[in-house]
Amino acid sequence: MRISKYVLYDILKNKIIIGLTILLFIISMSLFRLEENENKALLSLLNIVLIVLPLVSLVFATIHYYNSYEFIELMLSQPVSRGRILLSEFTGVSLSLLCSFWIGVGIPVFFYSFSNTGMSLLFTGSCLILIFTSLAFLSSVSSRDKARGIGAALLLWFYFSLLYDGLILMILFAFSDYPLEKITLILSALNPIDLGRIFIMLKMDISALMGYTGALYKDFFGSTSGMLFTSAIMIIWIAVPLWLATRKFKKKDL
Amino acid sequence: MIRIEHIEKKFKKVTALSGVSAQLTNGQVVSLIGPNGSGKTTLIKCILGLVKPGRGKIFFGDKQINGACDYRNDIGYMPQIGRYPDNMKMGHLFEMLKNIRRLDAEQLDNELIRQFDLCSIFEKPMRTLSGGTRQKVSAAIAFLFNPKVLILDEPTAGLDPLSSEILKQKILKEKNKNKLILITSHILSDLDELTTHVMYMQEGKLLFFKDIGTLQEETGEIRLGKAIASIMRGNDPAKTVINELFNSYNEKP
Numbered sequence: 001m002r003i004s005k006y007v008l009y010d011i012l013k014n015k016i017i018i019g020l021t022i023l024l025f026i027i028s029m030s031l032f033r034l035e036e037n038e039n040k041a042l043l044s045l046l047n048i049v050l051i052v053l054p055l056v057s058l059v060f061a062t063i064h065y066y067n068s069y070e071f072i073e074l075m076l077s078q079p080v081s082r083g084r085i086l087l088s089e090f091t092g093v094s095l096s097l098l099c100s101f102w103i104g105v106g107i108p109v110f111f112y113s114f115s116n117t118g119m120s121l122l123f124t125g126s127c128l129i130l131i132f133t134s135l136a137f138l139s140s141v142s143s144r145d146k147a148r149g150i151g152a153a154l155l156l157w158f159y160f161s162l163l164y165d166g167l168i169l170m171i172l173f174a175f176s177d178y179p180l181e182k183i184t185l186i187l188s189a190l191n192p193i194d195l196g197r198i199f200i201m202l203k204m205d206i207s208a209l210m211g212y213t214g215a216l217y218k219d220f221f222g223s224t225s226g227m228l229f230t231s232a233i234m235i236i237w238i239a240v241p242l243w244l245a246t247r248k249f250k251k252k253d254l
Numbered sequence: 255m256i257r258i259e260h261i262e263k264k265f266k267k268v269t270a271l272s273g274v275s276a277q278l279t280n281g282q283v284v285s286l287i288g289p290n291g292s293g294k295t296t297l298i299k300c301i302l303g304l305v306k307p308g309r310g311k312i313f314f315g316d317k318q319i320n321g322a323c324d325y326r327n328d329i330g331y332m333p334q335i336g337r338y339p340d341n342m343k344m345g346h347l348f349e350m351l352k353n354i355r356r357l358d359a360e361q362l363d364n365e366l367i368r369q370f371d372l373c374s375i376f377e378k379p380m381r382t383l384s385g386g387t388r389q390k391v392s393a394a395i396a397f398l399f400n401p402k403v404l405i406l407d408e409p410t411a412g413l414d415p416l417s418s419e420i421l422k423q424k425i426l427k428e429k430n431k432n433k434l435i436l437i438t439s440h441i442l443s444d445l446d447e448l449t450t451h452v453m454y455m456q457e458g459k460l461l462f463f464k465d466i467g468t469l470q471e472e473t474g475e476i477r478l479g480k481a482i483a484s485i486m487r488g489n490d491p492a493k494t495v496i497n498e499l500f501n502s503y504n505e506k507p
Binding site: 002003006010013014067068069070071073074075076077078079080081082250251252253254 | 265299302303304305306321322323324325326327329331333337338339340341342350351353354355
């Protein structure tokens with residue numbers, strides 16, 4: 001991946017990613033220092049990971065794509081295939097975000113909470129970064145207009161982090177007479193943010209508070225097959241948007 | 255070398271190319287001429303694979319261009335408006351391209367870099383460069399890898415007379431190496447000494463593709479501008495455009 005090197009170089013040069021790393025590091029350090037119970041700190045960190053990381057990945061990746069339009073154009077007149085260009089861009093962006101996350105959140109977690117929960121937090125965070133970078137690429141490849149691309153990316157974020165939960169709640173209320181545990185499980189799994197949340201929560205003690213549903217979830221997600229299921233869904237969420245984006249990009253006129 | 259068969263391209267409802275066919279071979283210097291918006295750049299972009307034609311086929315060598323990319327190893331392309339990554343320094347840009355094309359150092363053609371004296375501004379970021387300097391960079395990149403085919407989209411637009419002359423001499427030199435060179439330009443006097451064939455496009459159609467000898471014979475004119483003007487004047491719908499071309503040609507001796 002010779003081209004990703006130049007993408008990475010370009011990203012490192014504008015220093016935003018370094019700022020993000022420092023910010024994440026300060027937040028996680030202060031959370032771990034302030035809270036006496038490491039699990040509480042992890043819970044606060046979880047919210048940051050679930051809300052902020054997708055947003056940052058989406059916005060950063062979309063803006064980066066539009067900014068490197070010239071670079072993409074230049075590459076396209078060279079003997080480089082379109083698929084390779086897009087994948088290199090993806091690798092560059094996601095790698096830099098992942099590095100930032102692993103340094104900013106990973107190092108504090110390794111120091112203060114080297115546990116099953118901590119590791120699953122890092123796993124979920126990394127997956128979310130990849131998923132939302134991939135979605136961002138799909139939205140930016142789909143429209144030539146910057147404002148539209150970034151707007152679409154933001155709408156996706158709203159949908160996944162706010163709207164989707166609301167919709168599930170509505171369904172739960174509407175059909176509260178029926179046994180819905182399995183359906184909610186499936187529905188939540190369709191949203192990577194929810195899936196990540198459930199996955200981590202069940203590793204914590206609080207899952208005991210969740211009653212029967214919690215027990216059902218714990219039964220499922222605690223097992224190896226649950227672990228595999230989570231990973232599989234996450235991978236699908238990374239691969240499908242990226243595949244669609246590549247397909248679109250290959251047909252595009254530039 | 256390049257065979258174009260019935261290319262059609264529509265952008266939404268606007269027809270950019272309709273049924274263009276041509277065959278270009280080594281040793282030709284083809285001037286692609288036509289009014290603004292006649293589809294010249296779209297045709298070039300189709301050859302480069304930047305724009306996907308709606309119908310028709312393009313062959314490079316004996317292989318069809320269909321999402322492939324290797325054939326671009328043999329093409330040097332100078333875009334009409336060279337756009338480069340803002341933050342990248344010029345030296346870095348050249349390094350990157352060399353790294354991507356992977357050619358041995360002795361195969362590289364650094365002549366234009368030297369003649370345009372680009373080395374002295376290698377440290378400048380691309381965003382600080384003027385339009386003309388960017389144009390020089392584009393030209394230097396197009397010639398750098400010693401490609402078999404050169405595609406130059408308005409190469410002399412925006413260049414000062416001295417640089418323009420350097421570029422023309424370079425094109426002549428490459429012409430003698432039996433390369434295929436495709437040039438679009440509105441400055442017909444620039445093309446005069448280079449051209450072997452003329453492709454005239456209008457409203458997305460290829461009106462004619464002739465070698466310069468036939469053209470001179472048919473029109474009785476020696477200079478390209480006059481020859482084209484005289485051909486087109488007989489053709490009524492093109493009249494205004496041709497007079498425009500003709501006038502601008504007369505103004506520039």
